[in-house]
Amino acid sequence: MDRTALLDVAEERKHTSWALGARAVHLLFSKQKCISTASVLAPVTWALPAHAQAPLNYLTSHGTKADRVLALTWGVMFVSVAVVLVIAFLLVWSIWWRPGLSAPAPGSKLAVERPQSGLNWIWIGVGISSTVLLASIVWTVIVLAQTTNPPSRPGVTIEITARQWWWQVRYLSDDSSRIFATANEIHIPAGQPVLLHLISGDVIHSFWVPALSGKTDVIPGQTNEIWLQANGPGIYRGQCAEYCGLEHARMAFLVVAQTPADFQHWRQNQLQSPSQPAGIAELGMADFNTHCGGCHAVRGTDANGVLGPDLSHLMQRHTLAAGVLTNDNPNLLNWIRDPQGIKPGAMMQAPELSSAELARIDAYLKTLR
Amino acid sequence: MSDRIAIQGKLPVGAIDTRASGWWAMIFVVFTEAALFAYLLFSYFYLAVQPHMPGTFPESGPPSLALALPNTVILLASSVAVGWAQLGIQRGSQARLVLGLAVGTLLGIVFLVVQYFEWAAKPFNIDTSTYASLYFTITGFHMAHVVIGVLMLAALLLWSALGYFNRVRYAHIHIGALYWHFVDAVWLAVFFTFYLTPLLGMAS
Amino acid sequence: MTIADYERAPSVATRDEAGLADELQEIWKAEPGIGGWLSTVDHKQIGIRYIVTAFAFLIAGGVEALIFRLQLARPNEHLLTPEQYNQLFTVHGMTMIFLYAGPVLSGFSNYLWPLLLGARDMALPRLNALSYWLYLCAGVFLYVAFAMGFGPNDGWFNYVPYAARAYNGGPNIDFYSLGMILLGISTTVGSINFVVTFLRMRAPGMSINRVPILIWGTLTASAANIFAIPAASLAFFLLWMDRNFATHFFDTQSGGQALLWQHLFWMFGHPWVYAIVLPAMGMVSDGLPVFCRRPLVGYTAVALATVATMVLGFGVWVHHMFATGLPSISLSFFSAASIIIAVPSAVGVFAWLATIATGKPVFTAPFLFFASFIVLFTIGGVSGYMTGSLPVDLQLTDTYFVVAHIHYVLIGINVFPVVGAVYFWFPKFTGRMLDEKLGRWNFWTMFVGFNLGFFPMHISGLLGMPRRVYTYAEGMGWDWLNMITTIGSFVFAVGVLLFIVNVVVSYRRGRIAGDNPWDAPTLEWATSSPPPPYNFVVIPTVASRHPLWEDRLEEPEGEKSHVGAGLVLDHGREAIGTTALDAQPDIILKMPGDSYAPLLLALSATAIFVGLLTHLWWLAGMAAVCTGAAVLVWLWPETALGETAETADV
DSSP states (O other), rough: OHHHHHHHHHHHHHHHHHHHHHHHHHHOOOOOOOOOOOTTOOOOOOOGGTTTSSSTSSSSOOOOHHHHHHHHHHHHHHHHHHHHHHHHHHHHHHHHHHHBBOOOOTTOOOOOOSSOOHHHHHHHHHHHHHHHHHHHHHHHHHHHHHHHHHOOOOOOEEEEEETTEEEEEEEEOSSSSGGGEEEEEEEEEEOOOOEEEESSSSSOOEEEEETTTEEEOOTTTOOOEEEOOBBSSEEEEEEHHHHOOOGGGGOEEEEEEOOOHHHHHHHHHHHOOOOOOOOOHHHHHHHHHHHHHTTOOOOOOOOOOOSSOTTTGGGGGGTTTTTTTTTTTTTHHHHHOHHHSTTTTOOOOOOOOOOOHHHHHHHHHTTOO | OOOOOOOOEEBBBOOOOOOOOOOOHHHHHHHHHHHHHHHHHHHHHHHHOOOOTBBBBBBBSSOOHHHHHHHHHHHHHHHHHHHHHHHHHHOOOHHHHHHHHHHHHHHHHHHHHHHHHHHHSSSSSSSSSSSHHHHHHHHHHHHHHHHHHHHHHHHHHHHHHTOOOOOSSHHHHHHHHHHHHHHHHHHHHHIIIIIIITTTHHHO | OOOOGGEEEEOOTTTOOOHHHHHHHHHHHSHHHHHHHHHHHOOOHHHHHHHHHHHHHHHHHHHHHHHHHHHHSSTTSSSSSSHHHHHHHHHHIIIIIIIHHHHHHHHHHHHHHHHHHTTTTSHHHHHHHHHHHHHHHHHHHHHHHHHHTTOOOOOTOTTTTTTTTTTTOOOHHHHHHHHHHHOOOOOHHHHHHHHHHHOOOOOOOOOOSSOOOOHHHHHHHHHHHHHHHHHHHHHHHHHHHHHOOOOSSSGGGGOHHHHHHHHHHHHHHHHHHHHHHHHHHHHHHGHHHHHHHSOOOHHHHHHHHHHHHHHTTOOGGGGGGGGOOOOHHHHHHHHHHHHHHHHHHHHHHHHHHHHHTTOOOOOOHHHHHHHHHHHHHHHHHHHHHHSSHHHHHHHTBBBBHHHHHHHHHIIIIIIIHHHHHHHHHHHHHSSSSSOOOHHHHHHHOOOHHHHHHHHHHHHHHHOBSSSOOOOOTTSSOOHHHHHHHHHHHHHHHHHHHHHHHEEEEEEEEBBBOOTTTTOOOOOGSSOOOOOOSSSSEEEEEOOOEEEEEETTTTOSOOOOEEEEEOOOSSSSSSSEEOOOTTTOEEEEEEOOOSSHHHHHHHHHHHHHHHHHHHHHHHHHHHHHHHHHHHHHHHSSOTTTTTTTSTTTTT
16 A cells, blocks of 8 residues: 555544544443433632633632742743743754755664763753752742742631542631531632631542632541632532542532621521421422431431431532532422433432422422521 | 783683572562561551550550560570571581571571460450451561471572582572571560660650 | 582683584574474573563554543543443553553563673572563453453452452452462562572673663662562452452551551552663663763762652652642652652763764764653653642642653653563664664654643643543543644654564664674674573673773773683583672583473463462362472472582583
């Protein structure tokens, strides 16, 4: 086969491989129900425009810790880009400076020389590199020292337990009557440091909210403590950042920074039991306690399961299923009805409910403000 | 002819002392096995310094030296016997070679038997606790190396009895003895870790 | 008997002496047929097998990646279930890092080392065969798991507790653990062979400052493997024990530690990633100067930098654990070390640039691969530098930024040099040239496809895309980047395909190469293409780093290398043993002939592991006995090998 034909074949393969491959894989592996993408609405545009395009980016920062690292991040990136450009330039210059000889017929003898030693390249190059590298180390250590301790004593302590594939959030207090739990959404007062105790309920996870801080792994058998401080009010997306099994991809959370006054207001509300439901919602509460209370808890009711998220004030939360769905119709209903279809492998099995029971539970959940 | 080079003079032929390729291979086998034991003992110390319930690390208190100390002496003696055999064949003595290897093999077997009894007498199983897992795994790794060493000494004994080696060509003996001495040296590190460090304060 | 009874003065002759080549051919030729194929200990055959097998795994790993790139091309795609995705990305990583990257370099080194060193074979030819068979068996063992739907699924670094029985109940991780231990035996014995060969098998006069840089690269990697592999083998063994015998090494409910796994694994893993690039860097250091028509700039600096990189590489493993909550003071040490390790790499980069800049570049296909490698190396290096800075790493780690980094270093520093090395040494292996024009298409398709596929990952990483996710939501800012990456990966795959096509077609129809088509300076080009089984008719003596260029370089007066005349070693299969530093001859070594023992040993060792996997203890026991018997037969003292008191062989 001559070379032109060969290349034509290669070209053709490039175009068809995509379509063929996609179809083949789809046919082979497709066992999923079709989920309309409309119902799986992930995020959620944010109050802060910088994150509207890329909520998990860390090229901008909105928290004290992230701020202190940001300059270093841009600094090492600048150095890196500069180095690549310089080396690429030197390479191209080296190749084109001497006139390039055409590819010789094998067997012909070209002159061999050992001109000026060229060692100067190594001395100069390594000298400059070493200086930059040492400076980077110094800057790194300085920034590390700046991020170790919070600017003041944290006023709020939150215990976060990472589980496959959601986040339990417990607000601690010396007064045991002021302890409460929520899930997948962490409210903090802006402009003040908070202390987080990171615990694992099963495997290794990693707690990461890029706008505010770098990652900290959540490791069973130890408690990792970190501090966070948001510069101002806003909603910041977080994500589990250590592979933890089937639904690692869908283990997000939100950090909601509020003014201190709003935060106190929110906390007071969390400490109260949700108001007593009436009508269909009251029927739904009974159904809920029966079918869901084994895993979920609602403050002040008979539902006190600890295996799943606390749902006491579910309607206050922006998302469901650890950041996978926005918390609205029909997402809530769809989630309860078919969790495996949305998040295959999640610990929540589809409850066996009639549509009437589902509707009642849905009505009840909507009262949990 | 201008390409001529000088004749080197006589060179020995074959697998002779430390010029045998097998000798060098065994040196690096020893390095890699030593690294393995280093990582095993690292695991012990890494786990030892973590918080434990009192009395669980070591499990049931520091392990008794009653069997382990004499057993250490037995193993060292076997190394001496094998070393004596090595020196013997270097002087051309087949008798010393065979006798030394036989004594070394026997002492190696005694070591294994004694250690078996020590294992049987332990009040815990491998799955009882982290310490128990470490104890049986690390001494077990060592025991496996001793088993291989004993089998190897037995083979060397057989070959020696068949008269294969003499004062010039005995590379196999040299190579095997190196392995055996290593197994004994590594036991000292294992013994120190398990039996002596708890007495020096590393116990909870 | 004294040593004098075992000595002989080897004769000296020229390489065209009548009958000598034929006599050596008789002594060294392989057995015919399938028996010969199974029992050969010829390093050249073993080297080719390693390379071919490694490329087969490269293609398998590549196909796995293409499948999951289809899944990731768009948000919320449903081509793969999470479990399928998790197995695919894990098996992809395992395949590329363990079944391709290390073995392909072992293959090149196996083929080339004796030729580069002026020797007849590796120091331990049967051990060489064993290392290949064990590799093949381990690769098959691991892929049987995948074929049965039990592929490892916890990432190639397999963290506990997700790898523990409680969370991973099937046999997936047992397959992975046992397969890796088996593979570790292969790599270890192979590494021992390289180190011993370096110390004992160099041609007379080839002192350690005259060996090609590939020798330094593989030597360093092999020495490192000897110390590093036991950490991984142990980690996998302890995991297997936890999973099957309820031990408590990693079990955090009972005093075990999840981080013990990470320490043990990365104490191996970090040196390993240097081991899979340093030999490739050595190949560039040897090949690039040929196409610049001058010796490498800064040979000593480059050799020392190779060793320094590896030594430092043992001191940085914690940089994989920066986010785990270890004390800051120890983390800062590892951060500093991880940044400083760039210094010896810089030595290499500037040495290569200087070689091109002060030489006369010749634009052949191998040159394109070797020259472009410098830029890819630099990109991979600087992304590594960025992750070396601890506070920055806490944002970068576990995102696609790291995926970009690892692919630039693995594809840029391993695959590109390997493909260039194939273009460079294919003539020596086969006697034919690869097609130059197709080579250029191959290069540009691979280069463009690779950068199109992997450069955007830096950006998606900086925009926060995490690793190891089977899907991602819309509106995260990653959609277009992923689509471009998927397209680029397919273009890259086409490039690899072009490479395979070039190899297959040129094997039959390439232009005949002759002994030294590139007019290169090192000893492998002083014998025929392909070389005869005994490599050299007479043993060369060496007086410089570039024996075949001596008459053209204006060197100071002194000894010259002799390739046309040298020691005759023809009393059976023989090689010359030389001293470690200065390579003075000190013994004539007897080399083993073909043997089935390595294959039988590999099969029975594999059977032990099958028995362990399936809990068929009787099978494991019987296989252990067979293994012992094979070892006994192998090591039985032989007169022909000069191991007994007999003098017949002298």
